[in-house]
Amino acid sequence: MSSSESKPALIEVRDVTMAYGTNVIQSDLTFDIHQGDIFVIMGGSGCGKSTLLKHMLGLITPDAGDILYSGTSFYSASKERQDSMRKRWGITYQSGGLFSAMTLEENITLPLELYTEYTKAETKDVVAYKLALVGLAGYQSYYPSEISGGMRKRAALARAIALDPEILFFDEPSAGLDPISSSLLDDLIVQIKESMGATVVMVTHELPSIFAIANNSVYLDNISRTMIEYGNPAQLRDHSQKAVVRQFLSRSATADEDSA
Amino acid sequence: MSTSPPGYELLGESQDESLLALSGAWAQGHSPEPFRTIASQLISNPPHSLTVDGTGITHWDSLLMAFLLQCHDFCRTQGIAFGTRQLPQGILELLDVATAVKPHEEPEETPAPWLSTLDPANLLRRASGGTRDSLAFIGEVTIAMGRLATGRANTRLKDFTAFCYQTGPNAFGIISLTSILVGMILAYLGAVQLRQFGAEIYVADLVVIGTLREMGVLMTAVVMAGRTGAAYAAQLGTMQTNEEIDAISTMGISPIEFLVLPRMLALVVIMPLLTVYADLLGIVGGGIVAGGMGISPPQYISQGMGALSITQVSVGLIKAVVFAALIAIAGCRAGINSGRSSAAVGQAATTAVVTSVVYLIVADAAINIVFQQLGI
Numbered sequence: 001m002s003s004s005e006s007k008p009a010l011i012e013v014r015d016v017t018m019a020y021g022t023n024v025i026q027s028d029l030t031f032d033i034h035q036g037d038i039f040v041i042m043g044g045s046g047c048g049k050s051t052l053l054k055h056m057l058g059l060i061t062p063d064a065g066d067i068l069y070s071g072t073s074f075y076s077a078s079k080e081r082q083d084s085m086r087k088r089w090g091i092t093y094q095s096g097g098l099f100s101a102m103t104l105e106e107n108i109t110l111p112l113e114l115y116t117e118y119t120k121a122e123t124k125d126v127v128a129y130k131l132a133l134v135g136l137a138g139y140q141s142y143y144p145s146e147i148s149g150g151m152r153k154r155a156a157l158a159r160a161i162a163l164d165p166e167i168l169f170f171d172e173p174s175a176g177l178d179p180i181s182s183s184l185l186d187d188l189i190v191q192i193k194e195s196m197g198a199t200v201v202m203v204t205h206e207l208p209s210i211f212a213i214a215n216n217s218v219y220l221d222n223i224s225r226t227m228i229e230y231g232n233p234a235q236l237r238d239h240s241q242k243a244v245v246r247q248f249l250s251r252s253a254t255a256d257e258d259s260a
Numbered sequence: 261m262s263t264s265p266p267g268y269e270l271l272g273e274s275q276d277e278s279l280l281a282l283s284g285a286w287a288q289g290h291s292p293e294p295f296r297t298i299a300s301q302l303i304s305n306p307p308h309s310l311t312v313d314g315t316g317i318t319h320w321d322s323l324l325m326a327f328l329l330q331c332h333d334f335c336r337t338q339g340i341a342f343g344t345r346q347l348p349q350g351i352l353e354l355l356d357v358a359t360a361v362k363p364h365e366e367p368e369e370t371p372a373p374w375l376s377t378l379d380p381a382n383l384l385r386r387a388s389g390g391t392r393d394s395l396a397f398i399g400e401v402t403i404a405m406g407r408l409a410t411g412r413a414n415t416r417l418k419d420f421t422a423f424c425y426q427t428g429p430n431a432f433g434i435i436s437l438t439s440i441l442v443g444m445i446l447a448y449l450g451a452v453q454l455r456q457f458g459a460e461i462y463v464a465d466l467v468v469i470g471t472l473r474e475m476g477v478l479m480t481a482v483v484m485a486g487r488t489g490a491a492y493a494a495q496l497g498t499m500q501t502n503e504e505i506d507a508i509s510t511m512g513i514s515p516i517e518f519l520v521l522p523r524m525l526a527l528v529v530i531m532p533l534l535t536v537y538a539d540l541l542g543i544v545g546g547g548i549v550a551g552g553m554g555i556s557p558p559q560y561i562s563q564g565m566g567a568l569s570i571t572q573v574s575v576g577l578i579k580a581v582v583f584a585a586l587i588a589i590a591g592c593r594a595g596i597n598s599g600r601s602s603a604a605v606g607q608a609a610t611t612a613v614v615t616s617v618v619y620l621i622v623a624d625a626a627i628n629i630v631f632q633q634l635g636i
Contacts, residue, residue: 129326197350
């Protein structure tokens with residue numbers, strides 16, 4: 001599988017079971033995400049990818065199981081400990097999650113004001129730099145409603161990296177973008193990840209993105225309601241024992257039995 | 261880890277080349293001199309090239325990157341060649357990413373002189389534009405009503421009944437409270453004045469006529485403007501944000517028929533009923549105060565019956581219908597014209613309440629003048 005196997009696990013998902021009421025969506029999810037990975041959570045629509053991400057972010061408590069960050073359990077940690085863990089994360093949500101009543105500058109200033117010791121003038125310069133990193137230099141005074149969808153995704157990324165996070169979470173980062181913008185965003189994610197030394201966890205079913213940037217992945221199955229594959233996506237496409245995974249990764253509607 | 265404060269020094273290596281030597285911990289908590297201090301030095305004596313040397317940097321975060329970016333952008337605008345050496349690992353990659361796209365420049369916009377905003381012709385044009393839009397909306401609603409009357413409108417009965425329920429029964433609590441209290445206020449006001457002439461008994465007339473003609477319907481309308489008008493604006497504004505209104509229009513369905521009519525008709529049907537309820541409770545509230553002032557309930561009732569007439573009741577009901585239409589129009593129009601962000605939805609709700617209260621008061625005054633002239 002991937003070369004990251006030898007490194008210690010940064011995030012450990014342990015026996016996580018998720019359910020809405022009595023309707024179990026996924027059960028017994030156990031896998032590791034290693035330092036420096038670009039890790040993709042894959043699976044068909046409605047299999048619980050985004051819900052798993054929300055469990056990892058502590059937005060929804062899983063029905064069973066735990067998630068460990070650098071060996072510390074998130075769900076048995078104190079509120080203060082959880083908050084300090086959260087400060088090391090940068091998150092972009094499916095629809096961006098930018099505050100619509102604030103300009104881009106105010107959006108990015110907010111976490112900097114709350115959690116850093118930068119002076120006002122320094123914060124302004126740092127915001128300019130973060131916007132420049134995502135190719136939005138000079139757009140400080142724009143409101144999210146005044147820029148395009150692709151720019152909003154990048155602005156959300158700028159806010160996510162405001163605090164130089166150790167882990168970046170993305171929920172469908174390139175959904176709704178054209179192929180060029182989408183591949184530019186992929187490049188940007190890789191560049192930022194490489195230069196900041198961050199770990200990336202993303203939910204997506206954009207195959208080009210998955211093959212272009214991911215080095216490790218987990219596949220959640222709709223039918224057996226658990227994870228059925230774990231590993232490098234390109235290798236899974238060619239060598240997975242599970243027909244549905246090969247089907248998913250080669251974008252075909254029928255299982256090609258001969259390649260099994 | 262040494263935490264010497266961040267600093268920099270501008271050295272002239274040769275005549276045309278300058279060297280900017282950075283040192284110390286460039287991280288939060290330590291404030292270096294802002295970039296503009298060297299910018300002024302560089303402007304007064306511009307070199308051909310500027311090289312940033314990072315040998316002395318012990319520790320860094322985004323603060324250093326922000327500084328380097330300013331350096332880079334400054335050199336680009338001044339035509340100075342920018343170079344680096346001995347920078348800590350990772351910085352060059354980040355700087356490359358950050359400088360890959362040129363900063364966005366606002367298109368030149370000549371600001372209109374502020375006096376021109378007071379230009380009467382401009383103000384008139386804007387006011388007439390607003391009025392025309394309002395009239396156009398009322399016109400569209402009227403046409404939609406015509407289509408409904410001939411059975412050709414895309415209005416669903418299910419929507420209408422749902423809105424009736426939202427508007428009516430759900431509002432009983434708040435209407436009960438406000439109308440009883442307003443009835444009591446009217447009675448207090450009247451009793452104190454009338455007692456001076458020994459005419460306390462006429463409190464009953466005052467409460468009955470005041471409530472039926474004015475206060476019952478007006479208080480109901482104000483509550484409905486805040487409760488239902490704002491809700492309509494928020495619902496339609498959210499639909500605008502979610503592109504639901506676009507979806508309705510492109511299906512060939514008129515948003516006025518599908519969204520505005522059921523809301524407006526629900527309010528027009530429910531408002532008179534709520535008004536009757538509010539009138540009753542208002543008169544009861546007046547009776548409670550009158551009882552406290554020594555007027556017995558039979559006296560209050562018999563005196564009140566004398567003042568009660570079908571004219572007084574119908575004046576209130578006519579107003580209720582007019583007010584309901586105005587509240588629905590103000591609310592729906594604010595919602596349909598709302599912007600496409602969540603902030604715009606809040607703005608639409610505010611606009612709806614403010615406009616409907618203004619409409620209510622103007623309409624109430626106008627109706628009173630007309631009835632006065634007609635002697636009703």
